[in-house]
Amino acid sequence: MKDKIVLITGATSGIGEGCARKFASQGANLILNGRNIQKLDALKADLENRFGVRILLLPFDVRDREAATTAIASLSGKWADIDILVNNAGLVIGVDKEFEGNLDEWDIVIDTNVKGLLAMTRLVVPGMVKRGRGHIINIGSIAGDAAYPGGSVYCATKAAVKALSDGLRIDLVDTPLRVTNIKPGMVETNFTVVRYRGDKERADEFYKGIRPLTGDDIAETVYFAASVPEHIQIAEVLVMPTHQATGTISYKKID
Ligand code: NDP
Numbered sequence: 001m002k003d004k005i006v007l008i009t010g011a012t013s014g015i016g017e018g019c020a021r022k023f024a025s026q027g028a029n030l031i032l033n034g035r036n037i038q039k040l041d042a043l044k045a046d047l048e049n050r051f052g053v054r055i056l057l058l059p060f061d062v063r064d065r066e067a068a069t070t071a072i073a074s075l076s077g078k079w080a081d082i083d084i085l086v087n088n089a090g091l092v093i094g095v096d097k098e099f100e101g102n103l104d105e106w107d108i109v110i111d112t113n114v115k116g117l118l119a120m121t122r123l124v125v126p127g128m129v130k131r132g133r134g135h136i137i138n139i140g141s142i143a144g145d146a147a148y149p150g151g152s153v154y155c156a157t158k159a160a161v162k163a164l165s166d167g168l169r170i171d172l173v174d175t176p177l178r179v180t181n182i183k184p185g186m187v188e189t190n191f192t193v194v195r196y197r198g199d200k201e202r203a204d205e206f207y208k209g210i211r212p213l214t215g216d217d218i219a220e221t222v223y224f225a226a227s228v229p230e231h232i233q234i235a236e237v238l239v240m241p242t243h244q245a246t247g248t249i250s251y252k253k254i255d
Pocket residue numbers: 009010011012013014015016033034035036060061062063088089090091092112116139140141142183184185186187188189190191192194215
């Protein structure tokens with residue numbers, strides 16, 4: 001992984017931050033995207049100090065197509081030669097029924113999880129094709145496998161991530177590029193706090209009685225997919241806590 005260039009969206013928290021740590025620890029140079037500039041600055045300083053790698057910050061909202069286009073066009077020299085794109089930025093807001101939820105909130109979820117991911121792919125992959133090397137790793141979800149109560153729109157976005165990953169893999173089949181869809185189950189990050197609109201207590205309650213995965217656990221899986229020999233394409237991985245069986249069935253031991 002030494003000297004590879006890895007672009008990670010949504011690197012300021014959870015799975016994205018875990019991926020940044022893991023790839024940096026293995027000698028990759030990183031382009032980190034996010035919206036919180038203070039967090040990006042702190043992460044850059046920490047990873048550069050600890051691992052001696054180079055980090056370029058690319059702060060923008062993945063929903064803002066113009067900002068994304070300008071940011072990718074601004075990359076020069078080695079930074080333009082992105083080897084791995086980790087499409088991670090994503091969220092869900094609320095647990096409303098499909099006929100009751102807030103359309104403006106759902107716009108945010110769809111624009112980030114689907115259109116943001118697609119825009120990043122559209123902007124980065126042509127360069128990979130030209131160079132004849134590259135790997136696109138999308139963070140999908142177990143939520144994309146089957147809908148669950150209160151998750152309709154989020155589940156639809158992650159089903160879209162699966163379709164976009166599969167479609168891209170088909171479109172790139174005559175190239176050396178690889179496409180991976182990582183589908184995590186329960187991962188304890190800020191994700192659930194955002195899902196419950198900032199209610200941290202409710203988010204903590206959700207993980208009571210089960211040992212959830214961490215962002216670092218998913219980062220290990222992402223890194224594994226990225227580091228297998230080039231003739232191997234890890235197409236899809238479903239990763240859950242041991243006590244989770246499906247998107248809706250898990251075992252929680254409450255004393
Ligand atoms: P976090 O909330 O901890 O991290 C999400 C990251 O995405 C943050 O850095 C956030 O930045 C960033 N982000 C959100 N919207 C945008 C945007 N418009 N532009 C740029 N960055 C943005 O959650 P996770 O780490 O858990 O989530 C990462 C991915 O993993 C998501 O795609 C999620 O759907 C997926 N996932 C999560 C699971 C879980 O149980 N946690 C399970 C399965 C999949 P900011 O702080 O600025 O919002």
